Amino acid sequence: MCLGVPARVIRVEDNEALVAVGSVEYKASLLLLEDIKEGDYIILHAGFAIEKVDPVEAGETLKLFLEIEKDFPE
Amino acid sequence: MKYVDEYRDRELIETVSQEIKKISKKNISVMEVCGGHTMAIHRFALNTMLPDTIRLLSGPGCPVCVSSQSFIDTAVEYSKISGMIIATYGDLIRVPGSHSSLEKEKSNGSDIRIIYSVLEGLEIARANPERTVIFPGIGFETTSPATAATVIKAKRENISNFFVLSAHKIMPPVMKALVEDGVRLNGFIAPGHVSAITGSVIYNDLASRYGLSVVISGFEPLDIMQSILMLVRQIEAAHPQVEIQYKRVVNKEGNKIAQELVNHVFRTCNDDWRGLGMITSSGLSLCDEFAEFNPKRHFRINVPETIEPKGCICGNILRGMKTPPDCKNFAKECTPMNPMGACMVSSEGTCATYYKYRN
Numbered sequence: 174m175c176l177g178v179p180a181r182v183i184r185v186e187d188n189e190a191l192v193a194v195g196s197v198e199y200k201a202s203l204l205l206l207e208d209i210k211e212g213d214y215i216i217l218h219a220g221f222a223i224e225k226v227d228p229v230e231a232g233e234t235l236k237l238f239l240e241i242e243k244d245f246p247e
Numbered sequence: 248m249k250y251v252d253e254y255r256d257r258e259l260i261e262t263v264s265q266e267i268k269k270i271s272k273k274n275i276s277v278m279e280v281c282g283g284h285t286m287a288i289h290r291f292a293l294n295t296m297l298p299d300t301i302r303l304l305s306g307p308g309c310p311v312c313v314s315s316q317s318f319i320d321t322a323v324e325y326s327k328i329s330g331m332i333i334a335t336y337g338d339l340i341r342v343p344g345s346h347s348s349l350e351k352e353k354s355n356g357s358d359i360r361i362i363y364s365v366l367e368g369l370e371i372a373r374a375n376p377e378r379t380v381i382f383p384g385i386g387f388e389t390t391s392p393a394t395a396a397t398v399i400k401a402k403r404e405n406i407s408n409f410f411v412l413s414a415h416k417i418m419p420p421v422m423k424a425l426v427e428d429g430v431r432l433n434g435f436i437a438p439g440h441v442s443a444i445t446g447s448v449i450y451n452d453l454a455s456r457y458g459l460s461v462v463i464s465g466f467e468p469l470d471i472m473q474s475i476l477m478l479v480r481q482i483e484a485a486h487p488q489v490e491i492q493y494k495r496v497v498n499k500e501g502n503k504i505a506q507e508l509v510n511h512v513f514r515t516c517n518d519d520w521r522g523l524g525m526i527t528s529s530g531l532s533l534c535d536e537f538a539e540f541n542p543k544r545h546f547r548i549n550v551p552e553t554i555e556p557k558g559c560i561c562g563n564i565l566r567g568m569k570t571p572p573d574c575k576n577f578a579k580e581c582t583p584m585n586p587m588g589a590c591m592v593s594s595e596g597t598c599a600t601y602y603k604y605r606n
Contacts, residue, residue, distance in 0.1 A: 220364020231495035
């Protein structure tokens with residue numbers, strides 16, 4: 174019950190969004206988040222969008238991994 | 248899938264593993280608090296990619312597992328009231344109570360409905376005004392805001408047949424209780440989605456007062472390996488602090504809207520944890536303004552004396568003192584099909600995870 178997954182926002186209507194996890198669509202309540210728009214990624218947890226995924230920070234984290242790899246090419 | 252596949256890159260995971268092996272010198276124990284982390288560690292066999300110096304312990308972060316026996320017994324008794332509907336998250340129905348479970352009561356004719364979101368519970372109440380709906384509120388900081396938002400919605404819309412049996416819990420007190428209880432730890436892999444709500448600040452005194460390293464981690468294998476690397480770096484440098492690995496979702500302050508909803512609807516209370524007992528200020532109960540949603544105000548039930556399952560070591564497993572194979576019932580009398588203890592029920596439970604990936 175407790176697993177949160179990243180989901181893409183397809184459509185926003187009032188306090189609810191239609192979101193996609195891979196090819197499966199779910200409703201996500203937006204009662205806990207503001208300023209969500211189509212194309213955003215949110216963390217879906219028990220039917221609620223609990224936080225937005227920050228694309229800039231996501232890229233930064235991946236860059237860190239690639240830096241480690243550069244240091245240790247073997 | 249975006250934000251999933253790129254964090255499962257085998258080569259990158261191996262690279263981080265090599266880096267950990269290179270810098271890890273001290274023998275250390277770190278606890279992953281969240282059941283979601285336990286699942287990912289075993290699913291991707293991350294424990295096999297760490298040096299012998301690092302011991303991973305599983306903690307009390309599965310909400311179904313830590314729900315007390317008496318809480319299950321209470322929900323079971325409510326389910327027997329004529330006209331009652333119990334609207335619950337799915338995992339809870341199979342958790343054995345002292346004498347029964349919600350699943351058994353369902354087969355005895357009680358109206359027990361599995362919901363994915365607490366808002367569905369409210370809709371059931373709205374659609375059945377002559378009936379009564381109780382939602383057993385379980386979970387940590389990730390689910391309590393959803394319950395709070397739903398209670399406020401019920402109040403605003405004058406829905407008077409919806410109730411919340413709250414066993415919501417908060418994370419930092421149990422993390423401190425474990426350490427004070429003598430569980431030897433150097434650091435925590437802290438729960439990513441709890442922290443998305445609370446922000447990283449809730450762990451500050453674990454670092455400053457308890458000298459523990461804390462890294463808030465995402466749930467993909469690369470996230471967890473990087474978090475372990477960050478913990479090892481902190482511990483090797485003897486510089487405990489709170490760091491965020493899961494920066495794409497977590498920041499220092501957290502989700503203010505969710506925090507305000509919880510503060511508005513709930514107040515902290517002492518709470519009973521399975522296997523761990525009563526922990527001061529570790530739970531949430533409805534505050535006076537929302538007391539009308541507490542089923543205890545409206546229905547009288549007699550909850551029989553709690554009987555803990557014999558030979559079950561869930562308590563020590565939830566504290567990270569034992570692992571599932573240490574239990575004589577594990578994979579014998581106790582299996583996911585026929586669970587004796589709560590840790591075998593939920594897919595995020597430590598025993599269920601060990602069972603699934605035991606080979």
